[in-house]
Amino acid sequence: MTEEHRRLEEARRRSAHWRRWGPYLSERQWGTVREDYSPGGTAWEYFPHDHARSRAYRWGEDGLAGISDNHQRLCFAPALWNGRDPILKERLFGLTGHQGNHGEDVKEYYFYLDSTPTHSYMRYLYKYPQRAYPYTELLEENARRDRRQPEYELLDTGVFADDRYFDVVVEYAKAGVDDLLVRIAVTNRGPEAAGLHVLPTLWFRNTWTWEPGTARPRLRAVSSRVGLSVVEAEHETLGRRWLVCDGAADLLFTENETNARRLWGVAGPTAYAKDAF
Template sequence: MGICDDQQRVCLSLGLWNGQDEILKERFYGLSNAQGNHGEDVKEYWHYLDALPDGRYLRALYRYPMAAFPYQELRQRNSVPGPEIKLLDLGIFDQDRYWDVEVEYAKPEPTVVAGRITVTNRSGEAAQLHLLPQVWLRNTWSWNPPRSPQAQLHAEGAELHLQHPELAGYRLQVGGDFAWLVCDNETDNQLLFGAPGLSPYPKNAIGDAVVSGDPSRCNPERTGTKAAAHFIFELGPGESQVVRFIWSDRQGYAPGQVDGLCLDGRRAADNFYAAVSPDNGDADDLLIQRQAFAGLIWSQQYYQLEVARWLEGDPAGPPPPPERLTGRNAAWVGMEAADIIVMPDSWEYPWFASWDLAFHALALDPIDINLAKQQVLLLLQSRYLREDGQLPAYEWN
């Protein structure tokens, strides 16, 4: 439930820890085709509640169990023929032992993002939750020398400052009582490959620091390319807590304004959907339609694929196998994608599919005809078409 700029240079999202899991919850979990008996299948529960087509307002809800997430049990029980086993089937939500995590983003100006994260204890007992709004820079510096990043994040007080050649003056202002954890958006080569690491503070350092309780896993200088504001909440039954932040290159904004900015965004969404919805529509049907539109809008992602570069391999990694040069996409060396695309699904299909994109365009037409046209025309550009005029079907062809 994160966002990024239109070139995915800077990403904002959140991490969670219930005090029980072995890892930080930073992405939704699911099974691959090889792991499950139901194909690729996500095993989490989240809901896209609202969104404006231009992204000025976004709202979504995630339900995070208080007990240890049953990663291994889900893999084991879905590895044999039989009915699909869902997370709800394992009783992990019994007695309402879960957290509601609602995320809102509002944009009063193009370069200003107001964020609000509301966590609510839905159980009948007190519980602890670690909440981490996170910012990281997409690793583009590994592609070509010089390999060192040309951008940095540095935490000072309640602010995180960005130094970037293209995004000058941006900062994250966070309200409340928290601690900064900062590391580098670099793979932990020592952990994964037994090879020397590129940084003493790789990208899993924040998760390690939270789960182990040892903040020394992160950079004590609070400088790097990935950062998190670490909150720890003790909440009673039904109790809520709110985290507010502002990401902007402008002066005059502060976390204390977030509630008003989010309220303005929600009102703008109400007015927009009132104008595009039938006057005599059933209230429940209109809410379903509005959330369906929200799903389309939330599923927009930045997608980058340079086939020629992919065939040659990443300069920072080991060379690809020779058969790659004659395998899939070998005839598509001219394709260079770097665009915002409405994806079929933000988890299972985070890549374009031309047959689905045509249906997305039809569904988008009532709320944003220009976006609908742009999505169809995208596949007809020279950057996507093959020399013989063939359209790409999806990432594998």
């Protein structure tokens, strides 16, 4: 019996919760019926990609190569910035059914490379351009084309010319049911040096806004031995968890709250909103 067979048997008997943590984090929560409260059922327009970085979700979260617990209370995913994009790369971008000349279509290159049945090991690859991501160009060119023409893809924009992109590989390995090791490896495929900011991000799904009286979870920096940076996550039902970072990292905090000022021009619940970075 292999170690994975042993984990599967323990999961079947419910003697060990090996599937508590897994790739349950959607790569796109925006523009879905899960978040649609429009009177006419116009999910694509009600919660567009442009709102996703600033507006708190209700029923789920999203991220690149992310994980969460099986009730999606606590989430983890890396965010990326090449120094040229107007926003962080935190989730997949694509066209809605009304924007694409062939309907709904993601405009990214990402690959699920490996995952065991208990998610004791997972590996994911994302290809991130070093040039500015052509959000507007993809929208405008696909809008000009009709259904008889081919789709205008990310590769067609020339953003990957001369192999100027990064391979971002994210790996997860479980040392125990609740002990996960994370490795984020970046390879520059371009002909010269280029900068990339990698922001491993830990956050709670916002449940307190929608359910009055819900205990509010919290994240805080805690002291640790030299050479480590630690964030403590405390949740009413999940208990305490810790994100331990190798090295003296700068820890940045904000709230998973909607930036109402940016979206609708009115005051929101806090100045420290979801899109603070």
